Amino acid sequence: MRDEIRRNMPLFSMGIITKLTELTPRQVRYYEQQGLIRPARTKGNQRLFSFNDVDRLLHIKSLMEKGVNIAGVKEMLQERDRQQARESQPEPQPKKAVKPDLSEAELHKLLKRQLSELSYKPNRSHLIQGELSRFFH
DNA sequence: TTTCTAACA
DNA sequence: TGTTAGCA
Structure with missing residues (x-):
């Protein structure tokens, strides 16, 4: 590499x-x-x-x-860093659908947390919710 | 000329 | 986040 x-x-x-x-x-x-x-x-x-x-x-x-605050951005980037660490290190386990599912699930968690925080902001909340709503079917 | 740190009418 | 002061 x-x-x-x-x-x-x-x-x-x-x-x-x-x-x-x-x-x-x-x-x-x-x-x-x-x-x-x-x-x-x-x-x-x-x-x-x-x-x-x-x-x-x-x-x-x-x-x-998109209205994500510093704390939210930090978590998202930490998540990105974790994935990079897993890619650089040899991953001897299952080759396919493990890593994607986990990161997807965690991403949803983070976005939900963000969404609940943003609901206290009457200003942009409707915009944000519109943007993020596609993640919660 | 550009960038740096620190601090705030 | 903007902006300014005083250095390097």
Whole structure:
């Protein structure tokens, strides 16, 4: 898996990242504070982001745009990290329908939790519920 | 010129 | 989240 090395190679400055993701530097730094990403640093303490960081930031952005809060985003990304860990490590067990079912179920849990939290926000709640309703048949 | 940290009318 | 101050 030398592809992982490429994906994690620190390449992009803050300026490139903000253009690539359309996030503000403030937002990017805040997400780092929250432990959502951990970019490398230059000798001058400048952040250097990898393709993986870009990926995560875009993921974060899309979730935030749907009204998911930081806590929710954290859980979603943790779930993504768990799946990646399982893919990198040899999984000697059943080859097929185990991993997908589990992650799907957990995803639903998380979304339900989000939905109940959002119900206290009279403002956007109807929009969010409309977006998320397809997960609860 | 760009980015960093810290802090707030 | 925005924005600003003061550095490197």
